[in-house]
Amino acid sequence: MSELGPIVAEARERLVERARREGLETVGYGVVDSPLGPLWVAVGPRGLLNIHYGAEPSSLELRRIVRTYGPGVLPDARRVDEVARELDQYWSGKRRGFDVAVDLSPLTPFQRRVLTVTTRVPYGALVTYAKVAHGAGNDRAYRAAAAAVGDNPIPIVVPCHRVVASDGTLGGYSGGLDAKRRLLQLERGEVPPGGWPSRE
């Protein structure tokens, strides 16, 4: 069956195009290369839904997407082209903010508020989880805010890597702390003496 693979892949492209034209495809996804490894990227009718570190989707994210947009999730590189282009510019240092629309509608209202605050943190800046909780309208919800930041379905574009703990340690990151360090290094061009402190 080895020679069947490319033939089916070609047929699948045509199938996906027809599904898109007929409105059967609600969400398209693709895998984008990055200096931090492959990224699984999904785009829905209202914008970017998910960036996941790795070539496969997270089952939690996929469930969220299906709950919001139904089962019409298909591999469709065309849908992720724009995100891929902006990410490339970001990695090469030519882009400091993203123009693609992000769609946080699969999340709870509190998660949306927290991530909206996170989105406003400027390139290269750092804020604390406490400040994000404050910005989301609940000073005491520090842990919930940290959880919402940690559960960010659109890392990099919603820059949760700019959120750190109040004691100056890095906190956590869905792509691993090394990825967080590299993102901060890219944006700030420097690392603190001795590297970023962490509680690893």
Added chain:
Amino acid sequence: MTSPATFAELLERHEREIYAYALRLTGDRDDADDVYQDTFLAAFRAWPPPKRGSERAWLYRIATNKAIDRGRRAKRLVRLGDLPLAAPERDGVSLADLAAAVKALPTGQRAAFVLRKVQGLSYTEVSLALECSEEAARSRVTEAMKKVKEAMR
């Protein structure tokens, strides 16, 4: 196996075998492409797939009907020999002979033969795919086998 949650998951699980089936049934890549696309578009429109693991037979049923709908099946020879998907060569019988014999079968028998002997479906699955009783599926395959053997003598 749980039901697929997304169209992509259904494709990942079954697209290769459905494409191979379409190719064997139509004997032509363009026709197989059409049958494959029509089959999955119909499956997406009819979502969700039936439960209890019968999604495979469900797809074969749609594919069989799509192939019949196109009304082109008998037009071309199944070029099994051209493809790495061919049934294994047995007892010195050439694939071209086998292809010709399969091509000569009536529609129902041909589909039953390909589903059972090439795709390896169980008789329960063949009966679901062809919307007939299991007994009818068995008799179609038996009849097809008899004809193929006769043709190969």
